[in-house]
Amino acid sequence: MINGVKYFELVAEPVTREILPGVFIKGWGYNGSIPGPTIQVYPGDYVNIRVYNKLPEETSIHWHGLDIPVTMDGFPDVEPTPAIKPGYYFDYHFKIVNPPGTHMYHTHHFAVKQEMMGLGGGFIILDPKESKKDIQRDYFIMLQEFHVKGLKIGEVKPGVYEIDPMNHDFNFFTMNGRCFPYTTPLLVKECENVRIRLGNISEIAHPIHIHGHQFSITASDGNTIPTKNRMLKNTILVASGETWDIEFFTKNPGIWPFHCHIPHHMSNNMQKQTGGMFTTIIYK
Amino acid sequence: MINGVKYFELVAEPVTREILPGVFIKGWGYNGSIPGPTIQVYPGDYVNIRVYNKLPEETSIHWHGLDIPVTMDGFPDVEPTPAIKPGYYFDYHFKIVNPPGTHMYHTHHFAVKQEMMGLGGGFIILDPKESKKDIQRDYFIMLQEFHVKGLKIGEVKPGVYEIDPMNHDFNFFTMNGRCFPYTTPLLVKECENVRIRLGNISEIAHPIHIHGHQFSITASDGNTIPTKNRMLKNTILVASGETWDIEFFTKNPGIWPFHCHIPHHMSNNMQKQTGGMFTTIIYK
Amino acid sequence: MINGVKYFELVAEPVTREILPGVFIKGWGYNGSIPGPTIQVYPGDYVNIRVYNKLPEETSIHWHGLDIPVTMDGFPDVEPTPAIKPGYYFDYHFKIVNPPGTHMYHTHHFAVKQEMMGLGGGFIILDPKESKKDIQRDYFIMLQEFHVKGLKIGEVKPGVYEIDPMNHDFNFFTMNGRCFPYTTPLLVKECENVRIRLGNISEIAHPIHIHGHQFSITASDGNTIPTKNRMLKNTILVASGETWDIEFFTKNPGIWPFHCHIPHHMSNNMQKQTGGMFTTIIYK
Numbered sequence: 001m002i003n004g005v006k007y008f009e010l011v012a013e014p015v016t017r018e019i020l021p022g023v024f025i026k027g028w029g030y031n032g033s034i035p036g037p038t039i040q041v042y043p044g045d046y047v048n049i050r051v052y053n054k055l056p057e058e059t060s061i062h063w064h065g066l067d068i069p070v071t072m073d074g075f076p077d078v079e080p081t082p083a084i085k086p087g088y089y090f091d092y093h094f095k096i097v098n099p100p101g102t103h104m105y106h107t108h109h110f111a112v113k114q115e116m117m118g119l120g121g122g123f124i125i126l127d128p129k130e131s132k133k134d135i136q137r138d139y140f141i142m143l144q145e146f147h148v149k150g151l152k153i154g155e156v157k158p159g160v161y162e163i164d165p166m167n168h169d170f171n172f173f174t175m176n177g178r179c180f181p182y183t184t185p186l187l188v189k190e191c192e193n194v195r196i197r198l199g200n201i202s203e204i205a206h207p208i209h210i211h212g213h214q215f216s217i218t219a220s221d222g223n224t225i226p227t228k229n230r231m232l233k234n235t236i237l238v239a240s241g242e243t244w245d246i247e248f249f250t251k252n253p254g255i256w257p258f259h260c261h262i263p264h265h266m267s268n269n270m271q272k273q274t275g276g277m278f279t280t281i282i283y284k
Numbered sequence: 285m286i287n288g289v290k291y292f293e294l295v296a297e298p299v300t301r302e303i304l305p306g307v308f309i310k311g312w313g314y315n316g317s318i319p320g321p322t323i324q325v326y327p328g329d330y331v332n333i334r335v336y337n338k339l340p341e342e343t344s345i346h347w348h349g350l351d352i353p354v355t356m357d358g359f360p361d362v363e364p365t366p367a368i369k370p371g372y373y374f375d376y377h378f379k380i381v382n383p384p385g386t387h388m389y390h391t392h393h394f395a396v397k398q399e400m401m402g403l404g405g406g407f408i409i410l411d412p413k414e415s416k417k418d419i420q421r422d423y424f425i426m427l428q429e430f431h432v433k434g435l436k437i438g439e440v441k442p443g444v445y446e447i448d449p450m451n452h453d454f455n456f457f458t459m460n461g462r463c464f465p466y467t468t469p470l471l472v473k474e475c476e477n478v479r480i481r482l483g484n485i486s487e488i489a490h491p492i493h494i495h496g497h498q499f500s501i502t503a504s505d506g507n508t509i510p511t512k513n514r515m516l517k518n519t520i521l522v523a524s525g526e527t528w529d530i531e532f533f534t535k536n537p538g539i540w541p542f543h544c545h546i547p548h549h550m551s552n553n554m555q556k557q558t559g560g561m562f563t564t565i566i567y568k
Numbered sequence: 569m570i571n572g573v574k575y576f577e578l579v580a581e582p583v584t585r586e587i588l589p590g591v592f593i594k595g596w597g598y599n600g601s602i603p604g605p606t607i608q609v610y611p612g613d614y615v616n617i618r619v620y621n622k623l624p625e626e627t628s629i630h631w632h633g634l635d636i637p638v639t640m641d642g643f644p645d646v647e648p649t650p651a652i653k654p655g656y657y658f659d660y661h662f663k664i665v666n667p668p669g670t671h672m673y674h675t676h677h678f679a680v681k682q683e684m685m686g687l688g689g690g691f692i693i694l695d696p697k698e699s700k701k702d703i704q705r706d707y708f709i710m711l712q713e714f715h716v717k718g719l720k721i722g723e724v725k726p727g728v729y730e731i732d733p734m735n736h737d738f739n740f741f742t743m744n745g746r747c748f749p750y751t752t753p754l755l756v757k758e759c760e761n762v763r764i765r766l767g768n769i770s771e772i773a774h775p776i777h778i779h780g781h782q783f784s785i786t787a788s789d790g791n792t793i794p795t796k797n798r799m800l801k802n803t804i805l806v807a808s809g810e811t812w813d814i815e816f817f818t819k820n821p822g823i824w825p826f827h828c829h830i831p832h833h834m835s836n837n838m839q840k841q842t843g844g845m846f847t848t849i850i851y852k
Contacts, residue, residue, distance in 0.1 A: 064777075064802075065802050067780055067781060067782065068780070069822070070779075070820070070821070073824075075825055075842075077841060077842040078823055078825055078842065079822065079823060111835075112835040112838060113831075115831040166838055168832060202831075203830050203832055205489060205523070205773060207523035207524050207525045207526060209525040211346070211359065212351055212352070212354060213351060214349075220799050220801045221800075221803055222782075222802070223782060223800035228513075229513055229796075229797055231504050231507070231509065231513075232504065232505075232507035233507065234348075234505045234506070234525075235525035235526045237489065239803065239829070240775050240803075240829040240831075241777040241802075241803035242803045242805070252351055252354070254355075254357075254363065255362055255364075256354065256357075257359055257363070261525030262524050263395045263396045263400055263487060263524075264396060266396065273361065274359075274361040274362065280362055489773060491773070491807035491810060495630070495638075495643065496636070496641060498633075498635065498666075498789070498790075513797060515793065515797075516788065516791035517788045517791065518632075518633050519789055519808075519809035519810045521807040536637070538637070538641075538648075539646055539647060540641075541643055541646055545809030546771050546808050547679045547680045547681075547683045547684055547770075547771060548680060550680070551679075551680040554734055556678045557645065558645040564646055
């Protein structure tokens with residue numbers, strides 16, 4: 001924070017990501033991670049995000065869902081916003097005019113390739129009026145899928161693997177860059193209000209299902225849904241480009257699956273045991 | 285019903301299902317059927333469902349959408365709930381604490397294979413306050429798809445065929461285990477309130493379209509939507525893991541298509557004539 | 569308009585459509601276009617639509633979303649409505665009983681092939697009470713995808729190409745029959761209310777994303793959503809058979825992308841530069 005401006009740095013770069021113990025994929029991410037770090041701001045903030053390009057080709061960042069000037073929107077093919085050459089950086093600077101909500105950032109240059117290499121992350125506008133009395137747990141999960149090369153169907157073994165970003169026959173499905181059982185569990189206690197923010201910038205729409213609970217759908221693409229209009233569900237379809245916030249109250253102790261319901265996607269490379277886009281909600 | 289507990293029996297077993305006249309697929313189902321029988325209970329019921337495993341491998345049943353104890357939730361990979369060995373049974377017993385609504389049951393063991401073999405069915409919590417004055421017709425349709433082996437594209441001929449549960453190039457699409465024109469029509473009379481409950485546990489999201497009418501979306505994943513919030517539509521996307529209840533009033537006599545709108549899915553193995561995930565609403 | 573009946577003519581015929589400069593696809597359409605012309609009527613209108621079949625096989629038209637008599641519904645496989653032989657015509661005539669909203673028309677004969685050849689268009693019931701004070705811009709966009717034969721992945725070059733309607737590996741994605749950068753931009757001025765009507769009769773559900781703005785979802789399948797129930801989003805999933813109307817207020821000048829968010833679909837045949845189901849909103 002300098003002179004009322006919040007500074008962030010994102011380095012777009014090749015990232016070797018461990019998606020399962022000993023299984024590494026060679027993708028592209030930000031600050032050493034796929035997905036990149038989750039950016040958190042408040043309404044009214046002035047932000048400056050310096051994006052370094054350490055990729056072997058031009059890139060840009062689109063601040064997906066934010067109502068910002070077109071010069072900062074990050075789609076150089078059609079907008080007056082730069083493509084950042086390898087070795088260079090650009091300062092995206094804008095004021096946060098959207099209300100509190102869940103958004104995303106991702107490359108919008110050579111998107112057919114770069115998005116599928118992993119270049120995305122969460123962008124959350126926090127609510128300054130919200131306190132721990134309202135929401136006791138607040139999670140963000142980015143959904144991604146990859147075609148990892150060099151493994152036969154059913155095969156998962158330690159190694160470092162290339163991604164084929166143009167191949168649509170996906171074999172590994174991640175939550176925050178990891179496959180089950182290597183995903184991070186969502187820890188809760190009894191009698192808490194839990195929010196999970198879901199985001200997707202990949203190809204496939206993922207229907208995310210909770211066990212043992214119903215959840216309320218509280219925000220769509222970063223826009224709060226009025227309480228009287230909220231739908232109660234246990235499965236929410238998250239398409240590419242969408243974010244959905246869901247909330248539930250913890251009144252059923254246990255260890256509960258939370259996962260994409262497509263059978264293929266809760267497996268690592270079609271193995272029989274549970275894997276992929278799957279995590280657990282664990283009551284402590 | 286014994287001592288206030290409702291007893292059910294489900295036998296998980298290989299099932300040879302006639303999906304079209306003379307065309308049989310060798311899948312897995314319950315009690316000789318794909319999908320299994322629709323279980324009907326009331327809020328507050330105590331139920332005991334004995335599940336026999338006559339499959340050649342371990343299985344389990346997940347009571348999808350029900351807020352029950354984790355010991356009964358049926359996902360042995362992560363929960364304290366058993367995998368049932370071949371030749372054994374397990375008694376799932378729980379109280380129905382959810383309100384009236386449409387849910388499902390399905391295997392949650394080796395799901396990438398077992399769900400795609402056909403192991404699922406409907407689980408409906410009936411409303412004790414609802415009478416024939418409110419709803420005159422009440423249907424449940426489970427949407428499923430299969431990759432049937434041994435037929436060239438465009439070919440449909442009598443025989444008994446294997447399923448390949450790992451192949452995502454689906455060629456047969458069913459409503460309650462049958463393809464059109466072998467699906468069961470939905471019979472109605474003029475001036476009736478008709479409810480159709482749609483459920484999906486397969487891979488693909490199916491947009492189900494009605495002809496000649498609009499419908500109101502009355503429940504999402506077993507949770508009633510308040511009247512003032514109900515959306516009017518003629519096509520509803522049903523993703524894997526979702527149930528949607530729709531209702532319409534019969535004021536346009538005829539024989540009306542009700543089907544998945546994806547062209548490929550209203551065909552049997554890409555044949556030109558109408559088939560697949562398609563049925564008719566017939567006014568008597 | 570003769571004796572209070574509005575007359576329209578649609579000619580179903582082979583159409584060579586220029587989807588990119590110099591790139592022509594040999595599909596099927598109406599009146600020389602893919603999609604066909606957008607039909608506009610008012611509630612209460614009596615319409616007569618003469619459909620000539622100049623295709624090499626039988627066809628029909630289904631008036632998707634309209635509550636009309638079954639004899640006019642256009643699905644000859646199951647309804648008492650004719651298949652139109654090559655060289656013949658049929659007069660579809662009916663009264664518009666639906667309220668104002670966005671619907672579609674499309675073939676419903678040999679649909680697995682004919683719909684994927686391009687045979688569809690928009691059918692809009694205008695609101696006689698609506699004026700330029702309410703909505704200053706009103707656009708309709710039909711989303712379609714095609715498998716164009718004879719081009720290697722990444723290759724786009726001038727020529728006249730066949731479509732394979734049975735191949736689900738789509739390589740060209742269109743808005744109103746054109747791929748970006750050949751799509752028609754949506755022109756707006758500052759401080760306008762803009763409506764975009766989206767329709768889809770193809771295979772894939774397309775999540776359409778706007779940059780720089782949020783939109784309100786104002787109608788579902790031709791049914792107006794009451795103001796108090798409208799969801800604010802920036803990405804809307806449009807499945808096959810669905811129409812969605814969205815509205816936004818132009819308060820962020822620039823040239824703004826409006827596109828399917830699936831990376832593969834904003835490319836022409838997997839080329840790196842932006843293409844496909846993509847257009848721009850241009851402030852004048």
